[in-house]
Amino acid sequence: MIAHLLVALAVLLTAAKLGGVLAARLGQPPVLGELLAGVALGALPALGLHGTEGLARDAVLEALAELGVILLLFEVGLSTRFADLVKVGASAFLVACIGVVVPMALGYGVGAWLLPEASPVAHLFLGAALSATSVGITARVLRDMGRIGSPAGQIVLGAAVIDDVLGLLVLAVMVGLAGGGGGSGVMTVLAWVGAKAVGFLGVALVAGRWAAPRLFAIAARLRGQGVLFTLALVVCFALSWAASAVGLAPIVGAFAAGLVLEGVPFAELSDGAERLEERLTPLAAVLVPLFFVRMGLAVDLGALGTGSLALAGALSVAAILGKQACALAVVTPGVDRLAVGLGMIPRGEVGLIFANIGMSLAPGGRPLLGPGAFAAIVAMVLVTTLVTPPLLRWRMGTAPAAAAGPAPTVRAA
């Protein structure tokens, strides 16, 4: 068991690093190289080279990758000033709303056009699968370029969090619609789901930012080596868990944990002995690429061929163009609107969750979504994931490639 894991880690870390370095050499973000390295590893069995089949399904690797993306969003939260985020709050809220509504409408239209025999609820499911941004890719690209703190970066991050709450609400409505429940039942569920999610964020951010400096001051009096770093990780893991307990993505909790700890003066509390970023970066440097190479590994190129290519193409176009409407929702002056629209493009787990639920629901005895529609949604996730890094780099990347430079640092205190 441990032997299997050791080989898998050696292979995945090597592939991720080679892919990342190669991408950086070609002027592309390292994350694109990691994704493609994963796709290549996943395609080996089809070429007759076996041994990588189990990698995508290994539970320990999956857990390590999940921890990686949680640490990534924690780092991103730590390097985000809460005040800056509040400043762009109105824009982020509007961007999130427009970014959910427009892609849903476009997805509904694509469904009505290409799957006319399916029910309107099925069309709505296709649209819902296009609604939620998956912030991991954008966060990674912005962090690698040192652009997390830019106004456009802040708006995308804020919008992605609100987006996740909206996605939950959409999911509750859709399941209610598909289940044929009465309108009042859906409204009750909706209110409850929304209250839990908004309540979590409110409590975590307001109470957390009040309590964290006090908690860390007490911990600092223990004067134990690594106590503050351990406590920071514990807060990150606890809030990630709490987010998932209220139905949000764990990474939303990790981002909130970063925002909560952003105001804690680590260096001061530990007399300069503990610098959170110095200890967090090496941990993230190992686990984060694991997340992205595994994301590539999960791509089943074979399954894409079986789906409707036209549907996949139309959904991808709808997904990309739909989020460009977000640019219009930016009310903060002096923001690169196109960068916001591009940063909102990636779709991920939430899209796949909708696709899965759409396949499992069969209100009239027939599944809402067939395997072709599912494969098309998977293709849309792949396309939006792969186009974002080069587009963002093209739009925002004026700095030289980070490949040969020092590690990107996190502004922690």
Place this chain on the structure above:
Amino acid sequence: MIAHLLVALAVLLTAAKLGGVLAARLGQPPVLGELLAGVALGALPALGLHGTEGLARDAVLEALAELGVILLLFEVGLSTRFADLVKVGASAFLVACIGVVVPMALGYGVGAWLLPEASPVAHLFLGAALSATSVGITARVLRDMGRIGSPAGQIVLGAAVIDDVLGLLVLAVMVGLAGGGGGSGVMTVLAWVGAKAVGFLGVALVAGRWAAPRLFAIAARLRGQGVLFTLALVVCFALSWAASAVGLAPIVGAFAAGLVLEGVPFAELSDGAERLEERLTPLAAVLVPLFFVRMGLAVDLGALGTGSLALAGALSVAAILGKQACALAVVTPGVDRLAVGLGMIPRGEVGLIFANIGMSLAPGGRPLLGPGAFAAIVAMVLVTTLVTPPLLRWRMGTAPAAAAGPAPTVRAA
């Protein structure tokens, strides 16, 4: 699944850190506090507080803990000069041999005395369970005290590696004896097992130390961020896997990987940008305590009560005194002989492996070892693990507790 892991990590990291800090406050090594924190967590269900039952069996936590002890021995290998180890080679070899033979003889005697109805092969199994030192605890205590480089520390480390090879040979003989195989069959197996283990170490150390600087020089020409660190981890994981593939403990491979990379000039190759120790320490700081708190968690206090307390006590005394004979085997001048004997005390997985095999073998239709003997061996592992940190600290610890100081650093280049 990820939610469960997040809670478990938050709980285990908090418990480990609190235990470690408390132990340091009391002048004890942090690892003792981590072990006892694990024991306390494991005892909660018996006190009516549920929720920690699954922690000891969680596959992901187990894998993370295994990675932790692998990284610990990798760090220890990196901070060990290969030349120093060769210098104490004769002492280490003699210490390992005496440290296997004397405890085996004492264990055989204890068996013959307290379990007269069992077969002589069963007595030999009891003795064999006392033979192999488990180097994790000693390595951790020495590292925390900054005494890895002391002559006594080097001898214990070298002896522990040889010890693991001897343990494999003893295991091969024992299984042959219990299976009733002919003498020539056992000798063939023995030669093959020994050749594999010695061959692995020889190839890894000689070829590895020749190839590593060349491999890293090529990797450095990629000039990618974090390439050298990733490659170092990949070498560590690959050699740990290779060790387990030839039947050795993965940590022996990790230690060998550290020795192989000890001579690679990381800072020079990366123009000072990459310092291996700076990147490795935070990773180990999270995973290593996880290993020790889980080790404590695996202690089943209830099972100890059911075993023969006299047998447990006699085996523990035999295990501790048996390794003190090692002090006589030190031929290198100017070495703290008592420290060597104390450092060899901890027993671990290998003892439990012998106990398990002894329970599963039933040559005459009756298991060689009953549940009472098994519980006694588990108790012996627990006692030897818990007494070592305070004893080593008493003997070698003249420096102040590491609790409030800076992180222990690894001499990497």
